[in-house]
Amino acid sequence: MEVIDFKNNIDKDKLNMISKSLQNGELVIFPTETVYGIGANALNKDAVDNIFKAKGRANDNPLIVHISNFDMLKELVYEPTDIEKKLIDAFMPGPFTLILKKKNIIPENVSCGLDTVGIRFPENNIAREIIENTNLPIAAPSANISSKPSGTKVEDIIEEFQDKVSYIVDGGETKIGIESTVVKVIDNIPTILRPGKITPEDIKEVVGCVKIDEHVYKKATGKVESPGMKYKHYAPSTPCLLVYSDNNQELINLIKENITANTSIIGCVEHKSYFPNHKYHVYGHKENNDEISHNIFSLLREVDKDKSDLIIIEGVKKQGLGIAIMNRLIRSCAYNYKER
Ligand code: AMP
Ligand code: MG
Numbered sequence: 001m002e003v004i005d006f007k008n009n010i011d012k013d014k015l016n017m018i019s020k021s022l023q024n025g026e027l028v029i030f031p032t033e034t035v036y037g038i039g040a041n042a043l044n045k046d047a048v049d050n051i052f053k054a055k056g057r058a059n060d061n062p063l064i065v066h067i068s069n070f071d072m073l074k075e076l077v078y079e080p081t082d083i084e085k086k087l088i089d090a091f092m093p094g095p096f097t098l099i100l101k102k103k104n105i106i107p108e109n110v111s112c113g114l115d116t117v118g119i120r121f122p123e124n125n126i127a128r129e130i131i132e133n134t135n136l137p138i139a140a141p142s143a144n145i146s147s148k149p150s151g152t153k154v155e156d157i158i159e160e161f162q163d164k165v166s167y168i169v170d171g172g173e174t175k176i177g178i179e180s181t182v183v184k185v186i187d188n189i190p191t192i193l194r195p196g197k198i199t200p201e202d203i204k205e206v207v208g209c210v211k212i213d214e215h216v217y218k219k220a221t222g223k224v225e226s227p228g229m230k231y232k233h234y235a236p237s238t239p240c241l242l243v244y245s246d247n248n249q250e251l252i253n254l255i256k257e258n259i260t261a262n263t264s265i266i267g268c269v270e271h272k273s274y275f276p277n278h279k280y281h282v283y284g285h286k287e288n289n290d291e292i293s294h295n296i297f298s299l300l301r302e303v304d305k306d307k308s309d310l311i312i313i314e315g316v317k318k319q320g321l322g323i324a325i326m327n328r329l330i331r332s333c334a335y336n337y338k339e340r
Pocket of ligand 2: 141150
């Protein structure tokens, strides 16, 4: 394994090495604007199998296929409907995944036997250059061992993947920090299966309607539209409790009522001074969801080092990007959530 630093510039020889390795069916970790991805040639069944093995990913949790131009899209999926086309025009490239009817060229294991596939056209320059130069669609889930928080910087993931991939491409910290918004158009209504930076309001503005899948905050069992919703996810090893209130004093009270001597807290900078005797990890300023989403996954990894017996995490308002932050945090806490 070699770490390749593309933070300041993309070296053409190194880019060619990365492309060769992907063309040979090897695994490469690369940055996107959302989180780091662990990628392989999406048309090579064995290469795709190795992604599942490297992550310890359940074989009914399908992968998203990344493209760098719209000609690739035509090869992979059937003609999108008018609504789907509007979404593509509005949000690709960007932190957005659209579930479309797949063609047979995509191996079964990419979509875990479904007749659909998630397509994403990343905006991140390094991701785009790698895909374009390789001239192949790249299947890439988030770069983390399954159930762990997604990787948002190389330092966080190098240990768990150094023996499993050929290259780790370093692009610095990912801009957004949480995964793409996953949307499937069901009965002509764009339905958000996984919330992200592209919000329900953004989608409504483009097509006039939007639905949020009921499992966004709820535990999913049995048959669900997006199999990834079934799994425990984004979780530190230490047990976590998520708390939230619109009322600031109530939020502080909720933390105080549940805190133990050896509790760590993840919360906003404004509340740090209330807990001088505890390890307090700042995820950003209150209600600055861009800052919070950027920092959260790395903090969820860091806080495990405290060796506390409980982590209390301050929730945010379920609005805009806050919907995605709460969707991830509820899973980090294995649905252990108190709201008042
Ligand atoms: P990750 O690869 O970790 O970003 O997770 C990808 C997410 O997209 C998971 O929640 C998957 O279940 C979801 N997904 C991928 N392909 C499909 C599909 N064809 N239908 C529904 N959900 C999908
Ligand atoms: Mg993931």
